[in-house]
Amino acid sequence: MVSCSSSSGSEEDGEGFDSYRKGGYHAVRIGDQFAAGRYIAQRKLGWGHFSTVWLAYDTTTSAYVALKIQKSASQFVDAALHEIEILSSIADCASSSNASSNVKFVIQLIDHFKHTGPNGQHLCMVLEFLGDSLLRLIKFSRYKGLPLDRVREICKCILIGLDYLHREHGIIHTDLKPENVLLVSTIDPAKDPVRSETAPILERPEGNINGGVTSLIEKRLKRRARRAVAKISGRKDSMVETGEAPKPDRNIDGVDVRCKIVDFGNACFADKPIAQEIQTRQYRAPEVILEAGYSFSVDMWSFACIAFELATGDMLFTPKVGQGFSEDEDHLALMMELLGKIPRKIATAGAKSKDFFDRHGDLKRIRRLKFWPLNKLLIDRYKFPENDAHEFSEFLLPLLDFAPEKRPTAQQCLQHPWLNCKDSTPT
Known part of the structure; x- marks a missing residue:
């Protein structure tokens, strides 16, 4: 799923022409009108397996918004209704308590409606327009890791958002990852319709007949042509693929790193869990792998994985089938190599524990573990100064406790010395 940027799938990847059929995506053309003409499509922002997302102009408020158009098949409609329920709960609570979710670093739902097209009836959500995802920021910095003061700023925003969701709403996000945290603004000012002072498109441009579907075909042909050139030349480096020479590392000093948590399609109320297998693989907590139940602390595990990725440019855990x-077993082994052995009581407590562990709490099929503590990893592999590595490890390790109840809450994290050693309070 995707909320309001191209984080879950870029235009270059393309969602696939075949998905524009009954039960699938709605084909949108620039200048198309929605909700009786209130919203006018400007350009595609991105796509996910459930929806496409478009920059739209709200003619009522004269503001740009993100228009998320769900696929029309019943399972996608049900998913959209669930997300609307969660987002409406956040919005209702915010208005009744005079607390703006704008201050709480959580995306705002502006409107929702149904739109009928040739492929069926699509549920649409109107969300505030935000900028690039943290994943795009990580890519922008060429996977070198961000300066720690910027990591602190981002962490504060995410923690304020999580504290708001957990304590004030009883909501577990369940899919926290860099793609699901968006900057409040775009990295490139030219891509922000407000900062670039782009005039809104108020009617369909001449000749724009097939819209998004045509552009998909064109992009597919261009990709095929690029691959053919690369094959002929026998080179597959970035210069052949993109026509550009590699660029030096980018500076993010001028980038506004305030951000908001988005994409509540998999979120649930803590007293109504909706699925046993939650979280994207690399950000998944051990109790989820073991099917030992979960609560708010799964979001805290994912948050720690994101913080590490922001600081280093690498994912903390990248398990593979061997x-x-x-x-799953490789994932558990990687966790233990970094954090030490899982206590036997925890290792054997889940519904799937017997798939991985013997009665002593040892992994059945991976016997040789190479221990590399977090502090040492930061110094040896990522060349952190010893003091920075020590302080950052002290912040992250409690969040990666195998015992979920021992992990600090978002509220407790906000008081941690590492987060407050510099003035990085988001405004």
């Missing part, structure tokens, strides 16, 4: 062992 000879004789599963991705």
Whole structure:
């Protein structure tokens, strides 16, 4: 799923022409009108497996918004209704308590409605327009890791958002990852319709007949042509693929790193969990792998994984299927190599524990572990100064406790010395 940027799928990847059929995506053309003409499509922002997202102009408020158009099949409609319920709960609570979710670093739902098209009836959500995802920021910095003062700023925003969701609403996000945290503004000012002072498109441009579907075909042909050139030349480096020479590392000093938590399609109320298998693989907590139940602390585990990725440019855990062992077992092994052995009581407490552990709490199929503590990893691999590595480790390690109840809450994290050693309070 995607909320309001191209984080879950870029235009270059393309959502696939075949998905524009009954039960699938709605084909949008620039200048198309929605909700009796209130919203006018400007350009595509991105796509996900459930929806496409468009920059739209709200003629009532004269503001730019993100228009999320769900696929029309019943399962996608049900998913959209669930997300609307969660986002409406946040919005209702905010208005009744005079607390703006704008201050709480959580995306705002502005409107929702149904739109009928040739592929069926699509539920549409209107969300505030935000900027690039943290994943795009990580890519923008060429996976080198961000300066720690910027990491602190981002962490504060996410923690304020999580504290708001957990304590004030009883909501578990369940899919926290860099793609699901968006900057309040675009990295490139030219891509922000307000900062670039782009005039809104108020009617369909001449000749724009097939809209998004045509552009998909054109992009597919261009990709095919680029691959053919690369094959002929026998080179597959970035210069052949993109026509550009590699650029030096980018500076993010001028980038506004305030951000908001988005995409509540998989979120749930803590007293009504909706699925046993939650979270994107690399950000998944051990109790979820073991099917030992979960609560707010799964979001805190994911948050720690994001913080590490922001600081280093690498994912904390990237498990793989191996000879004789599963991705789940490799994931648990990677956790133990970094954090030490999982206590036997925790290792054997889940519905799936017997798939991975013997009665002593040892992994059945991965016997040789190479321990590399977090502090040492930051110094040896990422060349952190010793003091920075020590302080950052002290912040992250409690969040990566195998015992979910021992992990600090978002509220407690906000008081941590590492987060407050510099003036990085988001405004």
